[in-house]
Amino acid sequence: MLITTGEFAFTILLNERFDPHAAINNYKFRFHSKKSLVEKYHKALSVTLPDELTTILNISIKDFNEQKGIDFLNKLTEIYTLDNLGKKNENANRPSNLSIHSCRTFPIR
Helix, strand or coil, X not given: CEXXXXXXXXXXXXXXXXXXXXXXXXXXXXXXXXXXXXHHHHHHEEEECCCCCCCCCEEEXXXXXXXXXXXXXXXXXXXXXXXXXXXXXXXXXXXXXXXXXXXCCCCCC
């Protein structure tokens, strides 16, 4: 079943468990803007340091849908790890560039 409006379109795929004659067939869909989702997750996210000198973070989220919260934290951790790895690679390449540029010879006068 294709649902289309002026702003969006989506398809609902019904599986064999769907009973069109069931007494309860009420479904609701809620669409959020990117800005409202960012605000929602920003408010629901908690990041703490267990110790001042640690490199470990405690990250938790409050969500009505437990699996969605877990998926969000897993993706956030994955992105953070990839970003951090990229920064480490950048830093690993910097010293070699610095040593090449700093080993210049100057004429003695």
